[in-house]
Amino acid sequence: SATQCFIYSVTNWNTPHIFDMSAAVSLIMLCEKHFLMVDTNGVGIYSYEGRPISSPRFQGLRAEFLNVNTMALSNDCVAILDASDRKKVRCFDTQAGRPMQELPPAKLDIVQLALSQHARGVSERRLAYIDRNRDLYLCAVMPQPGMARRQFKLQTQVDTIAWNDKADMLCAIADSRFICWYYPNVASIDRDLLPQTMAIQDATEFGKVPQLLAFHGARATVRRADGALLTAQISPYPLMLHALVGAAPPRWDEAQKLCRHAKDDRLWAVLAATAVQANNLDAAEIAFAAIKEVDKLQFMLHIKSLATDTQRQAELMLYRRCPDEAEAILLQAQPPLVFHAIKLNIRLFRCEHGVDIRLFLEREVECTLQIGRAHV
Numbered sequence: 001s002a003t004q005c006f007i008y009s010v011t012n013w014n015t016p017h018i019f020d021m022s023a024a025v026s027l028i029m030l031c032e033k034h035f036l037m038v039d040t041n042g043v044g045i046y047s048y049e050g051r052p053i054s055s056p057r058f059q060g061l062r063a064e065f066l067n068v069n070t071m072a073l074s075n076d077c078v079a080i081l082d083a084s085d086r087k088k089v090r091c092f093d094t095q096a097g098r099p100m101q102e103l104p105p106a107k108l109d110i111v112q113l114a115l116s117q118h119a120r121g122v123s124e125r126r127l128a129y130i131d132r133n134r135d136l137y138l139c140a141v142m143p144q145p146g147m148a149r150r151q152f153k154l155q156t157q158v159d160t161i162a163w164n165d166k167a168d169m170l171c172a173i174a175d176s177r178f179i180c181w182y183y184p185n186v187a188s189i190d191r192d193l194l195p196q197t198m199a200i201q202d203a204t205e206f207g208k209v210p211q212l213l214a215f216h217g218a219r220a221t222v223r224r225a226d227g228a229l230l231t232a233q234i235s236p237y238p239l240m241l242h243a244l245v246g247a248a249p250p251r252w253d254e255a256q257k258l259c260r261h262a263k264d265d266r267l268w269a270v271l272a273a274t275a276v277q278a279n280n281l282d283a284a285e286i287a288f289a290a291i292k293e294v295d296k297l298q299f300m301l302h303i304k305s306l307a308t309d310t311q312r313q314a315e316l317m318l319y320r321r322c323p324d325e326a327e328a329i330l331l332q333a334q335p336p337l338v339f340h341a342i343k344l345n346i347r348l349f350r351c352e353h354g355v356d357i358r359l360f361l362e363r364e365v366e367c368t369l370q371i372g373r374a375h376v
Contacts, residue, residue: 005037007048019050027066029073031117032165034094036073038066045078045094054097060084072115076122077141079115086110089127091141101142104151108132115141116163116170120246126185128170130158136172138184152187154194155179162212162220167242171220171232173210178203178220182238182266186273189320196269196291199234206230237262238270245274252283265291272296279316311340323348 002024007017023039030036034047042063045053062083070081077100082088086109091100100122106129113129125141136158139151158174171180178201186193203210206222213221213229218239220232237258244255252275259267272287281304288297303315310333317326323344330341345351 005046005050007050009048017048017050019046026063027068027071029068029071031073031075033075036071036078038063038071040064043071043078043080045073045097054092054094056080056092056097056099058082058090058099069112070110072113072127074115074117074119074125077115077125079113079127079141081110081113089113089129091127093122103127103139103141106131106137106151108135112161114161114163114170116168117165118163118168118242118246124168124185126168128154128161128163128184130161134158136161136174138170138187140188150188152191154181154184154187159210160212162215164215164217164239166217167239167246169215169238169242171212171215171234173203173206173212173222176204176206177201178206178232180220180234183242183270183273185277186269189273189276190296191321192296193269193273197266197273199266201232203232235262235264237264237267241267241270245271245278250278250280252280256283256286259287259290276316276319279313281312310337314340314344318344323350 003021005019005021005025021039023041025037025039027038028035034045034053037044037046040063042055042057042061043066044055047053056078060082061080065083066080072079076094077091078094079089079091082090085105087105087107089103089110091103092098093100108131110129110131113127116126116128119125122142126138127141128136128138130136134157135153136155137151138154155172155174158172161170161172163170168185169180169182170184171178173179180199182197182199186197207224207226209225211223213223218234218236220234222230222232224230241255241258244251244258255271259271268287268290272284272291272293275281275284275287281300285297285300285304288300299319303312306312306315310329314326314329317329327341327344330337330344
């Protein structure tokens with residue numbers, strides 16, 4: 001109402017939680033654990049018992065410009081588009097309201113952003129946004145240690161996007177097509193698998209300028225320009241696969257049985273990407289063999305034949321097209337695997353980089369010898 005907020009549980013409509021408000025509310029956004037309200041005083045995050053949690057703020061925040069397209073909320077992060085520079089997205093911790101690590105700016109002004117809802121922590125949280133050119137990009141809110149902060153372009157001519165509430169899946173309406181990425185994070189693992197993890201349907205019935213309202217389970221709700229609500233359906237198997245892979249511990253054998261039962265190469269591609277992400281080489285080997293990716297299968301077999309876990313981690317990082325991170329893993333080992341780092345650069349035809357490592361090693365050895373002589 002104008003002065004109070006009522007919070008109802010869908011299982012009990014008799015006794016709501018009620019608390020007073022100091023200003024008129026212009027926007028309400030919900031996620032699994034808490035909700036967000038925007039008023040003339042700024043942004044406030046509340047629990048579903050009506051308890052204030054935090055109030056993210058930054059210099060230049062203008063509440064009158066905030067709407068469903070310029071804000072995104074998840075269990076551990078809230079993303080706000082900077083009105084003074086629409087190429088920047090500011091992320092805040094929902095519990096304390098503290099600003100998080102600044103995201104790299106976009107190339108063009110951002111018109112819509114969305115945060116993934118199903119993640120096991122802020123390190124796995126993903127931010128998707130559409131820029132002024134209607135291109136869809138994906139980036140990590142907090143990348144894993146050693147991973148570069150990169151942005152991946154997923155699609156062009158995108159009208160609207162929405163994340164799934166049960167799994168790490170993203171859907172969009174682009175160029176009169178309904179597109180669902182069963183595992184969009186595959187862009188940071190192996191971009192070659194990205195087309196194999198997409199489900200595409202005709203979306204001409206949604207008309208021009210549609211809006212994705214929600215993506216619950218295997219059903220997406222779309223609002224047309226005339227206000228009519230329509231639904232788009234996807235296969236239930238990807239949700240089941242994500243549930244098996246995301247279990248604690250992951251149920252890889254059952255996930256493989258599901259893929260064999262469904263007989264869908266897109267599920268095998270998702271299984272391959274998640275297995276590489278979890279460093280499960282056995283499951284990745286079976287999945288790559290099922291989709292007939294011979295070169296990737298051979299590389300998995302090569303990684304399994306390596307002697308140490310450090311070398312396997314470096315080769316997996318190299319598979320993800322992160323050569324600098326792979327080199328850092330080898331050089332930070334105890335003792336440093338300098339020879340393998342030089343050999344890695346030679347394989348990548350980065351000979352000058354390998355020479356730099358050799359010169360660095362020679363200087364380290366010379367300094368060690370000088371310290372030893374001085375001590376003697």
